[in-house]
Amino acid sequence: MKADIKGRAPRTPAEADLLSFCNNAALRKAARGLGKLYDAVLEPSGLKATQYSLLTQIYDLGNPTMAELARSLLMDLSAMRHSLGPLIRDGLVRLRVEARDRRVKRVALTPAGVAKFEEAAQLWRKAQGRFEQAFGAARAAKLRSELRLLTSEGFKDAF
Amino acid sequence: MKADIKGRAPRTPAEADLLSFCNNAALRKAARGLGKLYDAVLEPSGLKATQYSLLTQIYDLGNPTMAELARSLLMDLSAMRHSLGPLIRDGLVRLRVEARDRRVKRVALTPAGVAKFEEAAQLWRKAQGRFEQAFGAARAAKLRSELRLLTSEGFKDAF
DNA sequence: TTGAAATCGTGGCATATGCCACTAATAAGT
DNA sequence: ACTTATTAGTGGCATATGCCACGATTTCAA
Numbered sequence: 500m501k502a503d504i505k506g507r508a509p510r511t512p513a514e515a516d517l518l519s520f521c522n523n524a525a526l527r528k529a530a531r532g533l534g535k536l537y538d539a540v541l542e543p544s545g546l547k548a549t550q551y552s553l554l555t556q557i558y559d560l561g562n563p564t565m566a567e568l569a570r571s572l573l574m575d576l577s578a579m580r581h582s583l584g585p586l587i588r589d590g591l592v593r594l595r596v597e598a599r600d601r602r603v604k605r606v607a608l609t610p611a612g613v614a615k616f617e618e619a620a621q622l623w624r625k626a627q628g629r630f631e632q633a634f635g636a637a638r639a640a641k642l643r644s645e646l647r648l649l650t651s652e653g654f655k656d657a658f
Numbered sequence: 659m660k661a662d663i664k665g666r667a668p669r670t671p672a673e674a675d676l677l678s679f680c681n682n683a684a685l686r687k688a689a690r691g692l693g694k695l696y697d698a699v700l701e702p703s704g705l706k707a708t709q710y711s712l713l714t715q716i717y718d719l720g721n722p723t724m725a726e727l728a729r730s731l732l733m734d735l736s737a738m739r740h741s742l743g744p745l746i747r748d749g750l751v752r753l754r755v756e757a758r759d760r761r762v763k764r765v766a767l768t769p770a771g772v773a774k775f776e777e778a779a780q781l782w783r784k785a786q787g788r789f790e791q792a793f794g795a796a797r798a799a800k801l802r803s804e805l806r807l808l809t810s811e812g813f814k815d816a817f
Numbered sequence: 818t819t820g821a822a823a824t825c826g827t828g829g830c831a832t833a834t835g836c837c838a839c840t841a842a843t844a845a846g847t
Numbered sequence: 848a849c850t851t852a853t854t855a856g857t858g859g860c861a862t863a864t865g866c867c868a869c870g871a872t873t874t875c876a877a
Contacts, residue, residue: 558676630817706833760841
Protein backbone atom coordinates (compact mmCIF):
# COMPACT_ATOMS: atom_id res chain seq x y z
CA MET A 500 0.00 0.00 0.00
CA LYS A 501 2.65 2.51 1.08
CA ALA A 502 5.05 1.13 -1.53
CA ASP A 503 6.92 4.19 -2.73
CA ILE A 504 9.80 2.23 -4.16
CA LYS A 505 12.26 4.72 -5.55
CA GLY A 506 9.44 7.23 -5.45
CA ARG A 507 8.97 10.44 -3.54
CA ALA A 508 8.77 10.40 0.22
CA PRO A 509 5.27 9.60 1.44
CA ARG A 510 3.02 12.59 2.04
CA THR A 511 2.92 13.89 5.54
CA PRO A 512 -0.57 14.09 7.01
CA ALA A 513 -0.56 17.87 6.67
CA GLU A 514 0.01 17.90 2.94
CA ALA A 515 -1.98 14.76 2.27
CA ASP A 516 -4.73 14.68 -0.27
CA LEU A 517 -3.84 17.79 -2.23
CA LEU A 518 -6.47 17.09 -4.78
CA SER A 519 -9.32 17.00 -2.30
CA PHE A 520 -8.98 20.76 -1.97
CA CYS A 521 -9.59 21.37 -5.64
CA ASN A 522 -13.19 22.39 -6.13
CA ASN A 523 -13.07 21.44 -9.75
CA ALA A 524 -11.58 18.00 -9.14
CA ALA A 525 -14.06 17.33 -6.36
CA LEU A 526 -16.91 18.22 -8.66
CA ARG A 527 -15.72 16.04 -11.50
CA LYS A 528 -15.03 13.13 -9.23
CA ALA A 529 -18.48 13.36 -7.71
CA ALA A 530 -20.01 13.64 -11.16
CA ARG A 531 -18.19 10.52 -12.31
CA GLY A 532 -19.32 8.62 -9.26
CA LEU A 533 -22.92 9.70 -9.27
CA GLY A 534 -23.11 9.24 -13.01
CA LYS A 535 -22.32 5.59 -12.61
CA LEU A 536 -25.07 5.16 -10.03
CA TYR A 537 -27.70 6.87 -12.16
CA ASP A 538 -26.49 5.05 -15.25
CA ALA A 539 -26.93 1.72 -13.50
CA VAL A 540 -30.52 2.49 -12.57
CA LEU A 541 -31.35 3.78 -16.04
CA GLU A 542 -29.68 0.83 -17.69
CA PRO A 543 -32.89 -1.14 -18.43
CA SER A 544 -34.05 1.72 -20.65
CA GLY A 545 -30.89 1.59 -22.71
CA LEU A 546 -30.26 5.28 -22.05
CA LYS A 547 -27.28 6.78 -20.28
CA ALA A 548 -28.06 9.41 -17.70
CA THR A 549 -26.60 12.04 -19.99
CA GLN A 550 -28.93 11.02 -22.78
CA TYR A 551 -31.86 11.04 -20.42
CA SER A 552 -30.90 14.58 -19.48
CA LEU A 553 -30.89 15.59 -23.12
CA LEU A 554 -34.31 14.09 -23.75
CA THR A 555 -35.66 15.74 -20.62
CA GLN A 556 -34.41 19.13 -21.64
CA ILE A 557 -35.79 18.78 -25.15
CA TYR A 558 -39.12 17.71 -23.70
CA ASP A 559 -39.01 20.52 -21.23
CA LEU A 560 -38.13 23.28 -23.64
CA GLY A 561 -40.75 22.03 -26.06
CA ASN A 562 -39.11 22.62 -29.38
CA PRO A 563 -35.81 24.39 -28.90
CA THR A 564 -33.27 25.32 -31.51
CA MET A 565 -29.94 23.60 -31.18
CA ALA A 566 -28.37 26.76 -29.85
CA GLU A 567 -31.10 27.24 -27.25
CA LEU A 568 -30.74 23.66 -26.12
CA ALA A 569 -26.98 23.94 -25.84
CA ARG A 570 -27.19 27.20 -23.92
CA SER A 571 -29.73 25.80 -21.49
CA LEU A 572 -27.38 22.94 -20.73
CA LEU A 573 -24.32 25.16 -20.51
CA MET A 574 -22.93 22.95 -23.20
CA ASP A 575 -20.91 23.60 -26.30
CA LEU A 576 -23.15 23.59 -29.36
CA SER A 577 -20.88 21.20 -31.16
CA ALA A 578 -20.64 18.90 -28.18
CA MET A 579 -24.39 18.79 -27.88
CA ARG A 580 -24.76 18.04 -31.53
CA HIS A 581 -22.38 15.12 -31.20
CA SER A 582 -24.30 13.80 -28.20
CA LEU A 583 -27.52 14.10 -30.14
CA GLY A 584 -26.08 11.81 -32.78
CA PRO A 585 -26.91 8.46 -31.17
CA LEU A 586 -30.39 9.68 -30.23
CA ILE A 587 -31.09 10.73 -33.79
CA ARG A 588 -29.64 7.52 -35.12
CA ASP A 589 -31.93 5.56 -32.82
CA GLY A 590 -34.95 7.53 -33.92
CA LEU A 591 -35.67 9.22 -30.61
CA VAL A 592 -34.91 12.73 -31.75
CA ARG A 593 -35.33 14.57 -35.00
CA LEU A 594 -34.11 17.86 -36.40
CA ARG A 595 -36.07 20.22 -38.59
CA VAL A 596 -34.86 23.25 -40.46
CA GLU A 597 -36.80 26.34 -39.56
CA ALA A 598 -38.45 27.78 -42.65
CA ARG A 599 -38.27 31.40 -41.62
CA ASP A 600 -34.57 31.24 -40.87
CA ARG A 601 -32.87 28.39 -42.58
CA ARG A 602 -29.80 28.68 -40.42
CA VAL A 603 -31.83 27.40 -37.52
CA LYS A 604 -32.67 23.79 -36.71
CA ARG A 605 -35.22 22.84 -34.12
CA VAL A 606 -34.83 19.73 -32.03
CA ALA A 607 -37.86 17.58 -31.27
CA LEU A 608 -38.64 14.22 -29.73
CA THR A 609 -40.17 11.69 -32.07
CA PRO A 610 -43.10 9.63 -30.77
CA ALA A 611 -40.60 6.89 -30.02
CA GLY A 612 -38.53 9.49 -28.24
CA VAL A 613 -41.43 10.54 -26.05
CA ALA A 614 -42.17 6.91 -25.22
CA LYS A 615 -38.55 6.22 -24.37
CA PHE A 616 -38.42 9.37 -22.29
CA GLU A 617 -41.45 8.32 -20.29
CA GLU A 618 -40.04 4.85 -19.82
CA ALA A 619 -36.75 6.23 -18.61
CA ALA A 620 -38.48 8.78 -16.41
CA GLN A 621 -39.81 5.94 -14.28
CA LEU A 622 -36.30 4.69 -13.73
CA TRP A 623 -35.00 8.18 -13.17
CA ARG A 624 -37.53 8.69 -10.39
CA LYS A 625 -36.23 5.56 -8.78
CA ALA A 626 -32.64 6.78 -8.94
CA GLN A 627 -33.60 10.21 -7.75
CA GLY A 628 -35.55 8.65 -4.89
CA ARG A 629 -32.60 6.57 -3.83
CA PHE A 630 -30.46 9.66 -3.86
CA GLU A 631 -32.85 11.65 -1.71
CA GLN A 632 -33.12 8.68 0.62
CA ALA A 633 -29.39 8.24 0.98
CA PHE A 634 -28.43 11.87 1.04
CA GLY A 635 -31.46 13.53 2.53
CA ALA A 636 -34.04 15.47 0.57
CA ALA A 637 -33.39 18.85 2.12
CA ARG A 638 -29.69 18.36 1.88
CA ALA A 639 -30.02 17.42 -1.76
CA ALA A 640 -32.08 20.52 -2.45
CA LYS A 641 -29.41 22.62 -0.81
CA LEU A 642 -26.70 20.97 -2.85
CA ARG A 643 -28.58 21.54 -6.08
CA SER A 644 -29.04 25.13 -5.08
CA GLU A 645 -25.31 25.56 -4.57
CA LEU A 646 -24.59 23.89 -7.88
CA ARG A 647 -27.12 26.10 -9.59
CA LEU A 648 -25.25 29.11 -8.31
CA LEU A 649 -22.06 27.76 -9.83
CA THR A 650 -23.68 27.63 -13.23
CA SER A 651 -25.16 31.10 -13.03
CA GLU A 652 -23.94 33.97 -15.12
CA GLY A 653 -23.26 35.94 -11.99
CA PHE A 654 -20.79 33.39 -10.72
CA LYS A 655 -18.98 33.22 -14.00
CA ASP A 656 -18.61 36.97 -13.97
CA ALA A 657 -17.42 37.05 -10.36
CA PHE A 658 -14.87 34.35 -11.03
CA MET B 659 -37.64 32.94 -27.49
CA LYS B 660 -40.87 31.19 -26.60
CA ALA B 661 -41.14 29.84 -30.13
CA ASP B 662 -42.81 26.46 -29.68
CA ILE B 663 -43.97 26.30 -33.24
CA LYS B 664 -45.80 23.05 -33.72
CA GLY B 665 -44.16 21.91 -30.53
CA ARG B 666 -45.62 20.89 -27.19
CA ALA B 667 -47.49 23.39 -25.11
CA PRO B 668 -45.15 25.52 -23.06
CA ARG B 669 -44.40 24.26 -19.57
CA THR B 670 -46.54 25.56 -16.82
CA PRO B 671 -44.55 27.20 -14.02
CA ALA B 672 -45.17 24.22 -11.76
CA GLU B 673 -43.60 21.70 -14.05
CA ALA B 674 -40.97 24.05 -15.42
CA ASP B 675 -37.32 23.12 -15.41
CA LEU B 676 -37.69 19.40 -14.85
CA LEU B 677 -34.02 18.86 -15.24
CA SER B 678 -33.02 21.22 -12.47
CA PHE B 679 -34.33 18.65 -10.00
CA CYS B 680 -32.00 15.95 -11.20
CA ASN B 681 -29.06 15.75 -8.85
CA ASN B 682 -26.99 14.03 -11.45
CA ALA B 683 -27.72 16.53 -14.19
CA ALA B 684 -27.05 19.42 -11.84
CA LEU B 685 -23.71 17.93 -10.92
CA ARG B 686 -22.64 17.34 -14.50
CA LYS B 687 -23.73 20.76 -15.59
CA ALA B 688 -21.81 22.40 -12.78
CA ALA B 689 -18.78 20.28 -13.60
CA ARG B 690 -18.92 21.33 -17.24
CA GLY B 691 -19.20 24.97 -16.29
CA LEU B 692 -16.52 25.01 -13.63
CA GLY B 693 -14.24 22.92 -15.81
CA LYS B 694 -14.26 25.61 -18.44
CA LEU B 695 -13.32 28.26 -15.87
CA TYR B 696 -10.44 26.25 -14.46
CA ASP B 697 -9.34 25.24 -17.94
CA ALA B 698 -9.16 28.86 -18.98
CA VAL B 699 -6.92 29.76 -16.04
CA LEU B 700 -4.67 26.75 -16.59
CA GLU B 701 -4.45 27.39 -20.29
CA PRO B 702 -0.98 29.05 -20.24
CA SER B 703 0.47 25.80 -18.91
CA GLY B 704 -0.95 23.82 -21.77
CA LEU B 705 -2.67 21.46 -19.34
CA LYS B 706 -6.38 20.88 -19.02
CA ALA B 707 -7.76 20.86 -15.50
CA THR B 708 -8.33 17.13 -15.76
CA GLN B 709 -4.70 16.57 -16.65
CA TYR B 710 -3.59 18.79 -13.81
CA SER B 711 -5.71 16.65 -11.51
CA LEU B 712 -4.01 13.54 -12.76
CA LEU B 713 -0.54 14.98 -12.23
CA THR B 714 -1.52 16.17 -8.78
CA GLN B 715 -2.77 12.80 -7.75
CA ILE B 716 0.31 11.04 -9.06
CA TYR B 717 2.48 13.53 -7.23
CA ASP B 718 0.40 13.14 -4.14
CA LEU B 719 0.33 9.37 -4.05
CA GLY B 720 4.04 9.28 -4.70
CA ASN B 721 4.37 6.30 -6.96
CA PRO B 722 1.02 4.60 -7.33
CA THR B 723 0.16 1.63 -9.42
CA MET B 724 -2.32 2.29 -12.19
CA ALA B 725 -5.04 0.55 -10.24
CA GLU B 726 -4.34 2.56 -7.11
CA LEU B 727 -4.41 5.76 -9.07
CA ALA B 728 -7.67 4.87 -10.75
CA ARG B 729 -9.28 3.87 -7.48
CA SER B 730 -8.21 7.06 -5.78
CA LEU B 731 -9.86 9.05 -8.53
CA LEU B 732 -12.96 6.91 -8.60
CA MET B 733 -12.14 6.39 -12.21
CA ASP B 734 -12.26 3.41 -14.49
CA LEU B 735 -8.80 1.88 -14.90
CA SER B 736 -9.13 1.89 -18.64
CA ALA B 737 -10.38 5.46 -18.72
CA MET B 738 -7.48 6.60 -16.63
CA ARG B 739 -5.03 4.81 -18.83
CA HIS B 740 -6.47 6.56 -21.87
CA SER B 741 -6.20 9.93 -20.14
CA LEU B 742 -2.62 9.17 -19.23
CA GLY B 743 -1.85 8.73 -22.91
CA PRO B 744 -1.25 12.37 -23.82
CA LEU B 745 0.78 12.93 -20.65
CA ILE B 746 3.02 9.98 -21.44
CA ARG B 747 3.33 11.05 -25.05
CA ASP B 748 4.39 14.53 -23.91
CA GLY B 749 6.97 13.07 -21.55
CA LEU B 750 5.38 14.24 -18.31
CA VAL B 751 4.55 10.80 -17.00
CA ARG B 752 6.21 7.44 -17.25
CA LEU B 753 5.19 3.88 -16.47
CA ARG B 754 7.40 1.19 -14.97
CA VAL B 755 6.73 -2.48 -14.57
CA GLU B 756 7.08 -3.61 -11.00
CA ALA B 757 9.74 -6.31 -10.74
CA ARG B 758 8.17 -8.26 -7.89
CA ASP B 759 4.79 -8.46 -9.57
CA ARG B 760 5.05 -8.02 -13.26
CA ARG B 761 1.33 -7.48 -13.66
CA VAL B 762 1.73 -4.13 -11.92
CA LYS B 763 2.84 -0.88 -13.48
CA ARG B 764 3.72 2.11 -11.38
CA VAL B 765 3.00 5.61 -12.56
CA ALA B 766 5.55 8.35 -11.95
CA LEU B 767 6.15 11.94 -12.95
CA THR B 768 9.23 12.55 -15.04
CA PRO B 769 11.40 15.55 -14.12
CA ALA B 770 9.61 17.43 -16.90
CA GLY B 771 6.36 16.27 -15.35
CA VAL B 772 7.31 17.64 -11.94
CA ALA B 773 8.31 20.94 -13.52
CA LYS B 774 5.07 21.16 -15.45
CA PHE B 775 3.10 20.26 -12.37
CA GLU B 776 4.74 23.04 -10.38
CA GLU B 777 4.16 25.49 -13.17
CA ALA B 778 0.52 24.55 -13.41
CA ALA B 779 0.13 24.57 -9.64
CA GLN B 780 0.74 28.31 -9.67
CA LEU B 781 -2.12 28.76 -12.10
CA TRP B 782 -4.28 26.33 -10.20
CA ARG B 783 -3.83 28.39 -7.04
CA LYS B 784 -5.04 31.38 -8.97
CA ALA B 785 -8.15 29.57 -10.18
CA GLN B 786 -8.81 28.12 -6.76
CA GLY B 787 -8.39 31.57 -5.24
CA ARG B 788 -10.88 33.07 -7.63
CA PHE B 789 -13.32 30.34 -6.76
CA GLU B 790 -13.00 30.89 -3.03
CA GLN B 791 -13.35 34.60 -3.60
CA ALA B 792 -16.47 34.30 -5.72
CA PHE B 793 -18.13 31.51 -3.81
CA GLY B 794 -16.85 32.01 -0.29
CA ALA B 795 -14.16 29.92 1.33
CA ALA B 796 -16.29 28.37 4.03
CA ARG B 797 -19.06 27.72 1.58
CA ALA B 798 -16.61 26.06 -0.78
CA ALA B 799 -15.28 23.86 2.01
CA LYS B 800 -18.83 22.84 2.84
CA LEU B 801 -19.55 22.05 -0.79
CA ARG B 802 -16.42 19.94 -1.11
CA SER B 803 -17.42 18.13 2.04
CA GLU B 804 -20.81 17.30 0.58
CA LEU B 805 -19.22 16.16 -2.64
CA ARG B 806 -16.77 14.03 -0.73
CA LEU B 807 -19.67 12.29 0.92
CA LEU B 808 -21.13 11.51 -2.48
CA THR B 809 -17.95 9.77 -3.48
CA SER B 810 -17.67 7.74 -0.30
CA GLU B 811 -18.20 4.01 -0.17
CA GLY B 812 -20.89 4.53 2.42
CA PHE B 813 -22.99 6.61 0.09
CA LYS B 814 -22.66 4.16 -2.74
CA ASP B 815 -23.86 1.41 -0.45
CA ALA B 816 -26.76 3.46 0.87
CA PHE B 817 -27.82 4.35 -2.65
C1' DT C 818 -27.79 46.94 -53.17
C1' DT C 819 -23.89 45.10 -51.99
C1' DG C 820 -20.23 43.82 -49.08
C1' DA C 821 -18.92 43.35 -44.03
C1' DA C 822 -20.41 41.36 -39.71
C1' DA C 823 -22.93 38.36 -36.91
C1' DT C 824 -25.44 33.88 -36.26
C1' DC C 825 -26.23 28.91 -36.75
C1' DG C 826 -24.98 24.53 -37.63
C1' DT C 827 -21.41 20.93 -39.48
C1' DG C 828 -17.16 18.23 -39.45
C1' DG C 829 -12.75 17.09 -37.97
C1' DC C 830 -9.70 16.41 -34.41
C1' DA C 831 -8.51 15.78 -29.50
C1' DT C 832 -9.28 14.63 -24.81
C1' DA C 833 -12.45 12.43 -21.02
C1' DT C 834 -14.64 8.35 -19.55
C1' DG C 835 -16.69 3.84 -19.54
C1' DC C 836 -17.52 -1.08 -20.81
C1' DC C 837 -16.04 -5.36 -22.51
C1' DA C 838 -13.12 -8.99 -24.15
C1' DC C 839 -8.62 -10.61 -23.86
C1' DT C 840 -3.79 -11.60 -22.20
C1' DA C 841 -0.36 -11.96 -18.66
C1' DA C 842 0.81 -13.00 -14.22
C1' DT C 843 0.13 -14.10 -9.54
C1' DA C 844 -2.47 -16.20 -5.72
C1' DA C 845 -5.53 -19.99 -3.89
C1' DG C 846 -7.29 -24.40 -3.44
C1' DT C 847 -7.00 -29.29 -3.83
C1' DA D 848 2.37 -29.37 -8.95
C1' DC D 849 -2.04 -28.50 -11.44
C1' DT D 850 -6.19 -26.29 -11.99
C1' DT D 851 -8.84 -22.46 -11.01
C1' DA D 852 -9.65 -18.02 -9.43
C1' DT D 853 -8.27 -13.28 -9.02
C1' DT D 854 -5.84 -9.22 -10.25
C1' DA D 855 -3.50 -5.80 -13.48
C1' DG D 856 -3.25 -3.81 -17.78
C1' DT D 857 -4.26 -3.39 -22.87
C1' DG D 858 -7.04 -2.40 -26.95
C1' DG D 859 -11.17 -1.59 -29.27
C1' DC D 860 -15.39 0.59 -29.49
C1' DA D 861 -18.79 4.04 -27.98
C1' DT D 862 -20.40 8.12 -25.87
C1' DA D 863 -19.32 12.93 -23.67
C1' DT D 864 -17.39 17.31 -24.42
C1' DG D 865 -14.71 21.00 -26.33
C1' DC D 866 -12.25 23.87 -29.82
C1' DC D 867 -11.58 25.47 -34.32
C1' DA D 868 -12.28 26.20 -39.17
C1' DC D 869 -15.69 26.41 -42.53
C1' DG D 870 -20.01 27.05 -45.16
C1' DA D 871 -24.70 28.70 -45.28
C1' DT D 872 -27.78 32.48 -44.05
C1' DT D 873 -29.34 36.45 -42.38
C1' DT D 874 -28.65 41.08 -40.64
C1' DC D 875 -26.42 45.50 -40.82
C1' DA D 876 -24.37 49.25 -42.65
C1' DA D 877 -22.44 52.25 -46.08
